[in-house]
Amino acid sequence: MPPKKVKAPVSVPEPEVASPSPDERRHTIIPGNNWEPAKMMIRPTDQINLSEKELGEELTRLWKAENPNAAHNIAHFSHKEKIFKHIATVEQSEFHLKQEGILLHVAGDEAKKQKEREQEEKNAIGAEEERQHVEGKDVLEDDALGMRNQFNFSERTSQTLNNGHKERGTMTEPPPSVEYAGQATQWDMFDAYMEDHERKREAERKQKKSGKGGEADKKGGEADGGKLTVPTLESTIHGAEMAHASKILERMVNQNTYDDITHDFRFWEDASDLYREGEGTLLPLWKFYNERTKRKHVTSVKWNPEYPDLFAVGYGSFDFMKQGVGFLCMHSLKNPSFPEYSYQTESGVMCLDWHPQHSSVLCVGLYDGTVAVYDTRSKKSAPIFQSTVKKGKHTDPVWEVCWQDEDLAKNLNFFSVSSDGRVTLWTLSKSELDFSDLMQLKLVAAPGAAPAAGVTDEDEASLSGLAGGCCFDFSSLSEHLFLVGTEEGRVHKCSKAYNSQYLETYNGHYMAVYTVRWNPFSPRIFLSCSADWTVKLWDHMRPAALLSFDLNNQVGDVAWTPWSSTTFAACTADGKVHVFDLNENKNEALCEQKVVRKAKCTKLAFNLLGSACPVILVGDDHSCVSSLKLSPNLRWTAITKAMAEANAKAEAEAAAAGGRGGPRKGAAPKKVEEEGEAKDPVALEVAKVEKIVDAAIKSQLIEGK
Secondary structure, X not given: OOOOOOOOOOOOOOOOOOOOOHXXXXXXXXXXXXXXXXXXXXXXXXXXOOOHHHHHOOOOOOOOOOOOOOOOOOEEEEOOOOEEEEOOXXXXXXXXXXXXXXXXXXXXXXXXXXXXXXXXXXXXXXXXXXXXXXXXXXXXXXXXXXXXXXXXXXXXXXXXXXXXOOOOOOOOOOOOXXXXXXXXXXXXXXXXXXXXXXXXXXXXXXXXXXXXXXXXXXXXXXXXXXXXXXXXXXXXXXXXXXXXXXXXXXXXHHHXXXXXXXXXXXXXXXXXXXXXXXXXXXXXXXXXXOHHHOOOEEEEEEEOOOOOOEEEEEEEOOOOOOOOOEEEEEEEOOEOOOOOEEEEEOOOEEEEEEOOOOOOEEEEEEOOXXXXXXXXXXXXXXXXXXXXXXXXXXXXXXXXXXXXXXXXXXXXXXXXXXXXXXXXXXXXXXXXXXXXXEEEOEOOOXXXXXXXXXXXXHHHHHHHOEOOEEEEXXXXXXXXXXXXEEOOOEEEEEEOOOOOOOOEEEEOOOOOEEEEEEOOOOOOEEEEEEXXXXXXXXXXXXXXXXXXXXXXXXXXXXXXXXXXXXXXXXXXXXXXXEEEEOOOOOOOOOEEEEOOXXXXXXEXXXXXXXXXXXXXXXXXXXXXXXXXXXXXXHOOOHHHHHHHHHHHHHHHHHHHHOOOOOOOOOHHHHHXXXXXXXXXXXXXXXXXXXXXXXXXXXXXXXXHO
């Protein structure tokens, strides 16, 4: 039997040991025992591999108590050296926990007071226990201590969120300052005055020697004996230099007193106008009042054409039974407390007007019919020219005066109108005031009334007299045309070249016409106001009024704004000022505001600078003149309105487009601004008002049909 084959042993391959991963190399397992569990030590990834020699080295490090978050570049301005200096030492402390302690020292005052309070409480508790024991009640410790009942008492607390505080600061360079100190005795002051007086005297002597007065000065010096005249105290106090210094000091004091009003005048703009369309407001500023003019009426207010802060006010009385002296005062916005100039007249001042070229000359009309011319440069308080009975003085009050251009002989001249029916031209010659009657205001029959048989116009005028003139106005665009308002409620259009009769008569008012004013931009349009409570807008080519506004009270004055052809203001006897803008609203006023209490508004005037100084003056019958600033909605012009509409349109398009594909914000207003600059602003204003007038004429024609 053959032997069995033995199977050769099969070799099993050993499994390959995987190399440890980087994460496993960082992990070191320390086996545990019965007392401690196993631990796994993890080496950081950024740990440096050091040799045994490197591990045995000893390194020294210094730890400083510095705050790493503290600023190291703080600089402060040194007023002594006038430079910014770097601060080397910075606070390095950082408080992580700060708590007030509650421990008191036994010998301190607070500890003694606390012990006294505790002793007082013990005494009070003992007294309460004694009282209850005397009354036979059971003494409870809680009752003696005054503790609350634990069954029906509960404490509730709530916590509210405090508003976050915001700190805002700014740093500016300090203004340059110079310190100066000195000491002056009475002798120093006396010597300074004497030196100044001697210097002036020497200058006068040199001036006389250089001229014709050399011999006279020599004789005067011999007569004086060479002695120096000492100025008296009265001449020093009442001198021109002292008056000039006092005026400067007074303005400085007023500037500090009315500092808030001055800031409103310069910088205030009513922000609410952005959220309301078709409305505006008037901001009250200064009030001008003088004790000498107490119980007088403000009869006229006029701004100076050269100095925008100076204006003249006439004081008189509209009451026939309360007549007396009048006053003419010049006030300045820089000094609201007292007038710059003041003149007293024999009769009440009813009207005045500044000369447009000679800003120191103004003409005045009085209640007794006198016209006078004053020069503020003159040191005398008397007028330089004055009319008399021999020189054509009016027989009734002069209601308005107006300067005209110089004649061929370069003489100054002005017109006046009075209720005696005369429109008179006054010429300032070298020595006297010459007059010539430009027109006599004849009475006109009522429309529709038939004249009497056999009676001519001249006979009717001689029998019934002349019409009383209340106001007039000369057109600045058509020099020969002027308007006259009468006591009968009629407005007559007249001409300087043709004064035999009226060019046109406008019938619309039923009581006396107080003011007529040509539009400063358009030669067609004029306004009139009357005691019949109405203000009317006219086209001088049409006999009927285009627009009429009922203000529910007697209208004292009306005036166009110098910046817009469609904006005007009127004042009424109930103390209100009404501001209209026909381009915004043809039916109602944009602003109706009461500016005075228990007084009647008599006159108003806009500042001649226009929108650069949007201030209006309003006078009343309590001798007070109030200044008010117009809000932005009352100062629209053709250019500013077009720019505002373009801005609003561009913003609306940008909002609708969502910022993608829409017009770039600000591009359209720039284009409109360029177009506005290319066009004449006056032409735009004329086109704006004529558009409104044409629409009113068209509506009248439609109603007539």
